[in-house]
Amino acid sequence: MPDEPTGRLTVHALDTARGMPAASMPLGLYRIEGEARTLLTTRHTNSDGRCDAPLLLGNALRPGVYEIVFDVGAWRSSHDDHAEGFYDLVPIRFRVTEASAHYHIPLLLSPFGYSTYRGS
DSSP states (O other): OOOOOOOEEEEEOOOEETTEEEEEOOOEEEEEEEEEEEEEEEEEEOSBBBBOOOOOEEEOSSEEEEEEEEOHHHHHSSSSOOOOOOOEEEEEEEEEEOTTSSEEEEEEEEEHHHHOOOOO
């Protein structure tokens, strides 16, 4: 019996203005095929700014184009302090080329800027 593919897609959202994880941030994962954009899953980050399980795992992770949309506006409005911020939605579109790899997408967020990279 062949081994199950080990590829996975994970995220991590960090609030760099507060120096804390961005807990309870809603996000959606989409697969992009031509002009079609298909919602695969919606999640919320946990207290560590991560999701409790990979967004995609094993055979579910296929080569192609994906987009994670972090709902920063909803996350900011859910905080008691209603911190000021500029961004509403932060879409990150990326390409999976190797289905057996680990794709980790961190979002480093501040009220007026953000950055991301392919993590490990």
